[in-house]
Amino acid sequence: xxxxxxxxxxxxxxxxxxxxxxxxxxxxxxxxxxxxxxxxxxxxxxxxxxxxxxxxxxxxxxxxxxxxxxxxxxxxxxxxxxxxxxxxxxxxxxxxxxxxxxxxxxxxxxxxxxxxxxxxxxxxxxxxxxxxxxxxxxxxxxxxxxxx
Amino acid sequence: xxxxxxxxxxxxxxxxxxxxxxxxxxxxxxxxxxxxxxxxxxxxxxxxxxxxxxxxxxxxxxxxxxxxxxxxxxxxxxxxxxxxxxxxxxxxxxxxxxxxxxxxxxxxxxxxxxxxxxxxxxxxxxxxxxxxxxxxxxxxxxxxxxxxxxxxxxxxxxxxxxxxxxxxxxxxxxxxxxxxxxxxxxxxxxxxxxxxxxxxxxxxxxxxxxxxxxxxxxxxxxxxxxxxxxxxxxxxxxxxxx
Numbered sequence: 001x002x003x004x005x006x007x008x009x010x011x012x013x014x015x016x017x018x019x020x021x022x023x024x025x026x027x028x029x030x031x032x033x034x035x036x037x038x039x040x041x042x043x044x045x046x047x048x049x050x051x052x053x054x055x056x057x058x059x060x061x062x063x064x065x066x067x068x069x070x071x072x073x074x075x076x077x078x079x080x081x082x083x084x085x086x087x088x089x090x091x092x093x094x095x096x097x098x099x100x101x102x103x104x105x106x107x108x109x110x111x112x113x114x115x116x117x118x119x120x121x122x123x124x125x126x127x128x129x130x131x132x133x134x135x136x137x138x139x140x141x142x143x144x145x146x147x148x
Numbered sequence: 149x150x151x152x153x154x155x156x157x158x159x160x161x162x163x164x165x166x167x168x169x170x171x172x173x174x175x176x177x178x179x180x181x182x183x184x185x186x187x188x189x190x191x192x193x194x195x196x197x198x199x200x201x202x203x204x205x206x207x208x209x210x211x212x213x214x215x216x217x218x219x220x221x222x223x224x225x226x227x228x229x230x231x232x233x234x235x236x237x238x239x240x241x242x243x244x245x246x247x248x249x250x251x252x253x254x255x256x257x258x259x260x261x262x263x264x265x266x267x268x269x270x271x272x273x274x275x276x277x278x279x280x281x282x283x284x285x286x287x288x289x290x291x292x293x294x295x296x297x298x299x300x301x302x303x304x305x306x307x308x309x310x311x312x313x314x315x316x317x318x319x320x321x322x323x324x325x326x327x328x329x330x331x332x333x334x335x336x337x338x339x340x341x342x343x344x345x346x347x348x349x350x351x352x353x354x355x356x357x358x359x360x361x362x363x364x365x366x367x368x369x370x371x372x373x374x375x376x377x378x379x380x381x382x383x384x385x386x387x388x389x390x
Contacts, residue, residue: 002200013246019301019304020300047243062255073266080372096291
């Protein structure tokens with residue numbers, strides 16, 4: 001195999017993965033999708049490192065990727081704990097609800113897309129025709145996760 | 149060189165436009181046009197780079213790369229986060245294939261086991277737990293999609309130009325060394341007993357780093373439990389309070 005062409009091709013794939021992950025991290029508002037995009041950036045870097053390791057006939061690249069895997073596992077655990085606790089605070093995965101953590105001199109983000117939002121088609125969910133007697137409601141069940 | 153700059157610049161511009169069209173922008177149209185433009189842009193990127201010697205290698209590489217990058221684009225552009233996670237799994241499988249193709253057997257398998265098997269499934273669990281019914285409004289719109297697409301395209305353009313420039317221009321001061329031959333690679337990085345070599349490296353040269361990584365995992369575990377139990381206490385008691 002042409003080693004130089006191999007390295008070149010892998011670096012390009014790595015760059016594309018990194019760039020796509022960057023776009024996703026900057027633009028998506030769902031916290032979980034943001035983390036998926038961050039993991040994708042790590043994947044791009046891993047591909048490049050392994051390619052360089054093979055080109056230089058050296059194990060260093062693969063070693064680094066093993067540690068990237070370790071750090072990614074730690075990051076995912078902590079990120080999920082944080083996302084879950086943020087979700088429990090206000091029942092939404094929207095990152096814009098936490099914008100009061102921004103710096104003092106930054107302007108607040110208002111949803112300028114409000115028109116776009118209003119233009120969204122209403123999702124139609126299937127319903128069942130009511131029949132029979134309405135059962136007693138369990139109060140605990142009614143109050144559970146009312147914020148969702 | 150000029151031709152290279154113009155082709156890669158065109159590919160990056162198309163990448164930005166396609167990304168902008170593909171990102172969630174409410175009810176705005178243009179997703180299929182975005183998909184076509186993205187395919188053209190990726191094709192332009194691919195056209196600037198040489199094949200891998202014979203058609204079998206080249207074909208396998210291009211299929212794996214197309215799956216990886218295509219699934220990555222779908223991950224960041226799909227509206228439903230569950231679909232995003234599943235596309236990300238496909239992208240990870242493509243990455244694992246690319247790693248195996250390069251002879252990094254352990255990493256290829258570890259990517260599937262650790263990323264697709266553990267991390268991604270946990271993400272899916274959290275999505276199922278936390279996703280409200282139906283489609284949330286914040287999955288339908290993005291923060292400044294124009295700026296984000298432009299940033300990503302600039303990043304990709306600069307990186308690919310740097311890679312292509314170094315390799316295509318032998319006069320550059322930092323041109324790469326002559327590649328190793330197949331026989332030399334077989335002695336070291338492509339050796340028959342891959343795991344034995346990898347383990348020997350990991351537990352001799354990198355022993356301290358392995359210990360540090362173990363400590364990091366422990367710290368992350370403790371931190372996660374602390375965050376989650378703090379959350380339960382704020383809610384008024386739970387099974388983790390002991």
